[in-house]
Amino acid sequence: xxxxxxxxFQIEVKDTSLPVVVMFxxxxxxxxxxxxxxxxxxxxxxxxxxxFCEVEIxxxxxxxxxxxxxxxxxxxxxxxxxxxGAMGGMVDEHTFESRILEILS
Numbered sequence: 001x002x003x004x005x006x007x008x009f010q011i012e013v014k015d016t017s018l019p020v021v022v023m024f025x026x027x028x029x030x031x032x033x034x035x036x037x038x039x040x041x042x043x044x045x046x047x048x049x050x051x052f053c054e055v056e057i058x059x060x061x062x063x064x065x066x067x068x069x070x071x072x073x074x075x076x077x078x079x080x081x082x083x084x085g086a087m088g089g090m091v092d093e094h095t096f097e098s099r100i101l102e103i104l105s
Contacts, residue, residue, distance in 0.1 A: 001023065001040065001052045002053045003056075004063070005055075005059065005060050006060055006062050009055075009060075009063055012051070012053060013051075013053065014078070014081045014082075018049065018051045019049075019050050019051070019079045020052075020077070021051070021052050021053070021076075021077055021078075022053045022067075022075065022078065023036075023039055023053070023055070023073050024054075024055050024057055024063075024069040024073060024076065026056065026058060026072045027058070029072045029073065031072070031090045035073050038091075038092070038093045039052060039096070040052075042097050042100070045097075050104070057072060070088060071088045071089055073089070073090075075088070075096075075100075077103045079104055084104070087099050
């Protein structure tokens with residue numbers, strides 16, 4: 001997953017033609033660490049079709065404030081340069097993939 005900050009968020013998320021899934025996480029969050037391998041598996045499956053990125057909420061407080069994740073991890077989905085949906089918490093790989101495809105369709 002590509003690591004995002006306020007400096008590269010616009011270029012990597014809003015200035016791309018691909019749909020983007022952004023994982024907002026915290027270093028101290030155990031559930032976030034458990035979700036990373038799930039996200040990375042889905043990322044491999046959709047390489048070149050969907051871009052997967054991550055934002056550490058304490059490092060990038062401005063982005064966290066803008067997209068206001070209530071829990072971590074929170075996944076915000078972008079399509080055509082705008083946020084089109086979000087989901088939070090832990091989910092299994094099948095559910096995660098299904099939700100992404102549903103929101104991005």
